Amino acid sequence: MVNELREKAKKLLADKDVELVIGWERGSRALAATPVFIDSPEEADRLIFDSTCGNNPAVYFTKDARRLVKDGKRIGVVVKGCDARSLALYLAEKQVKRENIVIIGVPCRGVIDPDKVATRTGGREVLEYSEDDGKVTVKGRDLDLTFDARDVLSSSCLACVHRNAKEYDLFIGEMRDGTADKDQNAAIDEFEKLEPEERWERMKEMYSKCIRCYACRNVCPSCYCNECFVDQNDPQWIGKTHEITDTLIFHIIRNLHVAGRCVECGACERACPMGLNLLLLNRKVAREVEERFGYITGIDSGEKPAMADFREGEKQDFIMG
């Protein structure tokens, strides 16, 4: 599959169909492939794709690649299911034009959560990674372990139902089926059964660990405002301490800012140094958006994002009669 990816990328670049292909290459860390910009056919052999390709290459359309597409250049981008949803969101939000991108879909088997691997290796450094048919092997000094990929995949990936790009120009390899390994709503259903007091206590307990490093925001493909609300200090709406109400307000408002925009890639959870279950609120919001507005993020790039749209006769049960 990787060979096919390289060949296709080579052809696109050689035919001058695209000026650049964004994908992944093996980086200095065995468990996290590095995003790479390939601009000549000779370089295409650097491309890889496996479960270490967690970074979302679509985000470059809100960053470095934005300038390039503005100049009318065409760019190829290799996308997993969640990356494709981000891309569809950027298209819907008019961040990039469809004619400027060539979408190369790859079938995703889920992304490795390095923290889950670390608990199994006892924190020993992994120097080599390989995968084969649902098994993952990690090697290092005095380290040679093989385990079920499912045990070390990111929890967001286990609940994922969008493994393949929906909209693509090329698809490489065989599409994965969309049945999740675990119910994506199970955690919120369970949480909702608790009494409000208990929910509040759990939230307090979880978010009091937050150190406000903003790694979740920085890594989020949907967070691309030039100036984030937490960085505005005139007027300063949000407290900057890690006092629980400040922290919770940050997380609640961030969740609302990505309401109908979160693609549930789980990048925030993987980036969180405190191991917070950040997707709990995201999933709650996504389900609410889906139930109320019939909108699922990043499926149809022609559809207006939920929070920028409305219907006149919408359900308004929460408004005083």
Add this chain to the structure above:
Amino acid sequence: MKDWQPRILAILCNWCSYAGADLAGVSRIQYPPTIRVVRVPCSGRVDPLFIMKSLQSGFDGVLISGCHPGDCHYLSGNYVARRKFAILKPLLEFVGIEPERVQFSWISAGEGERFAQVMTKVTNDIKRIGPAKRLVKGA
């Protein structure tokens, strides 16, 4: 505690609900003196951050009111607001905030009577659940 009066922030849109409050005033309709009013150009102006900030600063409740659907001075401000609140409200309940703390209503400029009723209802709701403790800074 028996004499405790809640402090409620009412965020009212300039064109309907604020005028509704005005009408209640000039008509000398009685309602509890528990509300503090903030006038905004449109309910679409209300950022959820305003609501969070008011709860954090110790308001016992927040009421947001705008024009009835279809009556927005800016045509669609209240529709956009409605989508925001439709997500904010269940999210706040999800994290354990009492549903009574944050309420929404539509009040037109002609509904002075209704304005008083809504204020009475919100005040009674909040009196029933008592002073805000969750999400209040330093509580």
